[in-house]
Amino acid sequence: MDLSAKEYQHLVQEIARETGAKRDGTGKNLIVPRCPFCGKSGGKFGIYIGPETARREPFMAHCFSCGKSTRTLGQLLEAIGRMDLMVTPTADITAPLQFVLGVEPEEIDDALTITELPDFYKRIFSHPYLKERGFTYDDYDYFPVGVTNRLNPRFEDYVIFPIIDNGENVGFVGRHTWSKSDIDAYNRKVKYNGGFKILRYRNSVNNDFSKLLYNYDAIHEGETDTVILVEGIFDVIALTRKMELYDNPRVAVVATFGKKISDVQVYKLQCKRVQTVIVGYDGDAVEPVKKAASRLAKYFTVFVANIADAHKDWDEMSVEEIFEIFVQRLQSPSNFKLRKVQEL
């Protein structure tokens, strides 16, 4: 539908007023507190108000609770009882939509799927496995984690970390609480006794992890200027603990779920106006680090944390080792490349 910028703004305003909706972190969705179809509260009903993409048009809406969708402005207005707002498309478009939104009409589909946690998930504040991995009370407080115990046999013996984005669960990571060697030993036996293998990780399946950043909400728009990128959840928590970053609004640690950063993840950092990114992937990941750093360098000031011991994760390093890295071993991407060439 062709709408002038003014018409578009007026519609967004009126719909937000009528439904009590608020923009989400990206500014591209209105989150409606109560679904007009099923009446479920908790912000399950979202209205897309970003620029048109291959898959999405402004004012498409969806409820993650009842699954009801609307595809046109007319259907949406009908659902919220405001057909009076329906506009006759204007021929004269004075300003393109992307001008109003301040974003490039690029094909960035950063829509996330609201994910239910496993049945019988219960948040916990102590756990022997996590204690062994160094968890403190602050860790449980800042990084929600839970278990299902035997009530949900599929997740028995897993600790489950919800992935939260703008206050919503958009995925989860389940980590089996046995050590890797115990799991491997068990799985070798399984071959002979016909049981099921144990997965070290049992994660949510209906979401695309390349669109997610763990601990994203710790980045405060306009306040957090530095983000340290790491591979996984345990790296985020260990680094936050060891550098005492829990309440530091200027620096946040987030994980990309692996050694790669996607366009959507880059975009999500841009949305929060991050200035500096420190790539803190594992020391053995030289090629992926180079790749991620040069991709990020187009948009941010980038440093690479050149980890001395290639085989250590953040949660295996002492506080001293970590400070040494941040004080003495941050390198520009080009220096990092050079150094790695010399080390060969």
Ligand SMILES: [Zn+2]
């Ligand atoms: Zn609904």
